[in-house]
Amino acid sequence: xSNYNFGLTTFDQSGKLTQLDxxxxxxxxxxxxxxxxxxxxxxxxxxxxxxxxxxxxxxxDKVYKISTSIGCVYSGIGADARxxxxxxxxxAEVYKRGYNESIGTNICAKKLGGIAQDFTQSGGVxxxxxxxLIAGYDKQRGCQLYQVDPTGAWxxxxxxxxxxxxxxxxxxxxxxxxxxMELEDAISVALLTVKEGFDGDVTNKNIxxxxxxxxxxxxxxxxxxxxxxxxxxYLDTIN
Amino acid sequence: SRNAQYDRHITIFSPExxxxxxxxxxxxxxxxGDTTIGVRGRDTVCLITTKKVPDKLVDPSSVTRMYRITPxxxxxxxxxxxxxxxxxxxxxxxxxxxxxxxxxQIPVRHLANEVANYNQxxxxxxxxxxxxVSLLYCAVDDEVGPRLYMVDPAGSCYGYHxxxxxTKEQEGMSTLEKMMKEKREEQDEEEKKKSxxxxxxxxxxxxxxVNKLDLNEKETVEFAIEALQKVLGVxxxxxxxxxxxxxxxxxxxxxxxxxxxxxxxxxxxxxx
Numbered sequence: 001x002s003n004y005n006f007g008l009t010t011f012d013q014s015g016k017l018t019q020l021d022x023x024x025x026x027x028x029x030x031x032x033x034x035x036x037x038x039x040x041x042x043x044x045x046x047x048x049x050x051x052x053x054x055x056x057x058x059x060x061d062k063v064y065k066i067s068t069s070i071g072c073v074y075s076g077i078g079a080d081a082r083x084x085x086x087x088x089x090x091x092a093e094v095y096k097r098g099y100n101e102s103i104g105t106n107i108c109a110k111k112l113g114g115i116a117q118d119f120t121q122s123g124g125v126x127x128x129x130x131x132x133l134i135a136g137y138d139k140q141r142g143c144q145l146y147q148v149d150p151t152g153a154w155x156x157x158x159x160x161x162x163x164x165x166x167x168x169x170x171x172x173x174x175x176x177x178x179x180x181m182e183l184e185d186a187i188s189v190a191l192l193t194v195k196e197g198f199d200g201d202v203t204n205k206n207i208x209x210x211x212x213x214x215x216x217x218x219x220x221x222x223x224x225x226x227x228x229x230x231x232x233x234y235l236d237t238i239n
Numbered sequence: 240s241r242n243a244q245y246d247r248h249i250t251i252f253s254p255e256x257x258x259x260x261x262x263x264x265x266x267x268x269x270x271x272g273d274t275t276i277g278v279r280g281r282d283t284v285c286l287i288t289t290k291k292v293p294d295k296l297v298d299p300s301s302v303t304r305m306y307r308i309t310p311x312x313x314x315x316x317x318x319x320x321x322x323x324x325x326x327x328x329x330x331x332x333x334x335x336x337x338x339x340x341x342x343x344q345i346p347v348r349h350l351a352n353e354v355a356n357y358n359q360x361x362x363x364x365x366x367x368x369x370x371x372v373s374l375l376y377c378a379v380d381d382e383v384g385p386r387l388y389m390v391d392p393a394g395s396c397y398g399y400h401x402x403x404x405x406t407k408e409q410e411g412m413s414t415l416e417k418m419m420k421e422k423r424e425e426q427d428e429e430e431k432k433k434s435x436x437x438x439x440x441x442x443x444x445x446x447x448x449v450n451k452l453d454l455n456e457k458e459t460v461e462f463a464i465e466a467l468q469k470v471l472g473v474x475x476x477x478x479x480x481x482x483x484x485x486x487x488x489x490x491x492x493x494x495x496x497x498x499x500x501x502x503x504x505x506x507x508x509x510x511x
């Protein structure tokens with residue numbers, strides 16, 4: 001099928017992998033996303049900026065569920081993100097079948113990092129143009145937030161931002177974050193951070209929020225995408 | 240490094256983080272000179288596109304860019320026609336396998352996303368170039384109603400209330416935005432007249448401001464035809480366009496006959 005038996009991401013004389021630098025640039029050209037880990041949950045938010053007012057924004061999902069207790073948002077090339085999410089969902093299911101246990105957030109991040117790294121070294125492919133913020137819960141480590149980069153590197157964050165406004169957002173988060181945050185506080189801080197760097201008014205239609213939280217009925221932690229109504233309630237609180 | 244010269248030839252990143260091949264493929268869509276417009280109404284989706292018969296000896300009935308993926312889902316392609324045919328084949332394959340595996344018709348949203356994911360592969364692998372086609376999928380879904388999706392060479396897929404693609408894509412989008420705004424203002428005026436100043440259900444007039452176009456079948460098709468007329472700047476005849484619809488009453492994707500198109504064109508000219 002492919003005659004490209006050589007890698008496209010190769011070292012230059014100064015030891016840099018230019019394609020990786022360029023792919024990180026593609027990520028910082030993307031719409032901002034951010035996440036905050038609280039004591040009892042995780043919140044991840046992404047901007048939904050359509051390229052035209054004719055786009056049906058309500059039909060557009062940018063927050064993805066990977067397993068019952070893990071979800072993610074992205075910054076960068078949406079099409080690449082969809083591919084990674086698809087692989088993540090498969091990995092989560094394969095893990096469950098093999099170990100009879102839900103995949104841990106850190107393992108999920110590790111596997112995604114491995115997939116991303118593949119594309120930085122294999123023949124005839126370019127790296128992914130997207131970074132993911134993965135929020136999840138597992139029994140061993142509780143609520144966690146991970147970032148996966150096109151380079152294949154992954155980190156665990158207390159709070160982080162990716163995309164266009166990442167440096168300003170991270171500064172804002174550093175000031176407002178504390179280790180004792182509850183999920184409700186975290187959601188408010190996250191919304192305020194998005195509001196800071198947002199071009200125009202934040203509504204429940206031009207952002208999307210995912211949370212890892214304890215379900216009141218079952219007592220289990222799960223990942224949910226906030227409905228527009230729930231989101232509006234949170235927005236009303238901070239206004 | 241060596242790769243710096245290749246970022247325009249294959250889909251690897253440029254120093255600005257761009258993929259030049261994808262940007263070039265958008266230009267390839269504009270090259271043949273066709274423009275397509277899709278409009279979604281209350282219970283109808285309408286696709287309209289220009290039709291240019293290349294030679295007098297060509298059988299005009301064989302010239303078409305409207306394809307049926309399933310009896311309910313239709314697709315209009317714009318751009319490089321050979322690439323388009325390959326993607327139509329792939330769409331039909333995806334739809335048929337879904338039907339076989341799951342026992343029911345593929346929802347148009349899922350189909351559009353699967354085709355977009357297929358396009359994404361070519362943006363990441365060097366051995367195949369990106370197809371120079373944009374596809375407009377339409378259907379009246381039995382769960383969510385009329386839907387319109389556009390898939391482009393970058394692997395993006397968005398749902399639209401109205402969209403244009405092809406040579407006059409930008410003019411089309413701005414015309415459609417303008418027409419939608421005017422239509423909504425028209426509809427708001429009519430609502431105000433009906434309720435006659437009754438403010439109880441209005442909450443400042445902001446309750447029902449949805450982005451949708453509340454048009455029936457006839458109005459949707461007229462909207463689409465008028466939009467194309469404005470964009471092209473000429474009055475066209477029924478043999479210079481193709482129009483296709485899916486409606487709630489008749490969920491099958493069907494092309495309008497020249498006679499039906501003529502009726503619409505006459506109605507529109509009589510309105511002015």
